[in-house]
């Protein structure tokens with residue numbers, strides 16, 4: 001797209017201000033990489049237009065360089081090892097060492113040049129979901145460009161025409177490459193840093209894998225029965241807690257690249273949807289919500305003022321999505337007396353354990369023998385006991401004493417005295433049927449021939 005001579009010419013214009021050599025500016029920029037799955041602090045811009053950077057849950061923002069008015073990024077598509085939560089590593093495909101890939105941040109009006117190097121065992125492309133760009137930059141393999149072959153590097157160049165939240169993912173062998181974890185976020189900040197400004201701005205993608213207990217590589221042909229429901233390729237208890245300062249204006253940008261919808265629910269607050277991957281929602285078109293359904297291939301931006309201190313569950317409302325693998329194919333055993341059959345099985349298998357007679361909560365605290373590299377279905381420890389969760393679940397921690405820009409986990413909430421649900425120590429009367437229901441029943445019995453036993 002750009003020949004080397006043009007490239008050198010542009011680079012020459014910035015020599016003097018830059019610390020890199022003329023030769024270095026002509027070359028492909030470095031591709032920073034990380035092996036950590038911990039949230040890195042927001043990356044403040046050191047050049048170009050100012051903006052308020054975002055925080056990527058369990059992720060990071062890709063550093064870039066200015067080159068003659070172009071913002072240059074370098075993505076490397078490659079196999080990666082991602083820790084889904086402590087105790088489980090997944091062998092995925094991603095970008096620059098991680099799945100999802102790093103967040104790309106830029107400003108409305110910026111000219112982007114993105115180098116994409118393919119270190120996968122098959123060809124790939126990158127589609128820039130939601131970005132308005134020339135057709136030939138849209139990244140649909142075969143339709144708008146040749147595939148990026150194994151070992152090749154391609155250049156994408158486009159100007160960011162509008163601010164908002166977008167995604168990137170391959171449009172080549174798409175089912176396999178997305179099931180392997182290839183995706184990332186693009187945040188285009190408004191030209192005016194005061195427009196839609198918030199105090200804390202978090203981004204995460206909803207993604208899902210189907211990994212057999214004991215395995216590390218996802219099955220890529222799965223259509224619906226995924227068993228690991230992730231935020232940024234992490235499951236509870238591996239998803240970062242979300243630290244928020246009391247009265248901060250908070251934004252979550254949530255993109256869905258799974259094969260099903262996710263109603264995302266925030267406790268303790270009401271919010272408004274302020275943006276989609278199509279753009280910002282005008283104030284007059286917003287209404288209050290406590291859950292927002294993020295459909296397949298959609299992005300929803302939600303905003304609220306965090307006025308309620310505490311530890312607030314923040315999760316997908318599909319209860320199967322707040323569990324880890326092994327949550328399916330388990331029959332409902334509530335109320336089933338397993339004792340007679342258990343006695344017979346135990347004669348054959350001494351360690352056999354009957355499950356689920358009184359619900360499944362016992363699994364939250366159980367130390368069951370699991371295959372290596374497998375997470376418990378329900379797990380996590382809170383200040384009051386086991387949390388019995390997995391998958392798409394984390395905790396938003398609203399605290400009065402957080403410093404601006406501090407994203408460290410502040411620990412569990414210290415509840416003011418008298419504000420925690422407590423046990424009643426006194427006697428509890430027997431249940432009585434409502435008066436109306438009793439009267440009706442008596443009346444019906446009286447009308448039946450020979451009905452009822454007492455006569456008044």
Ligand SMILES: [Cu+2]
Pocket residue numbers: 229261262263316317318321392
């Ligand atoms: Cu869900």
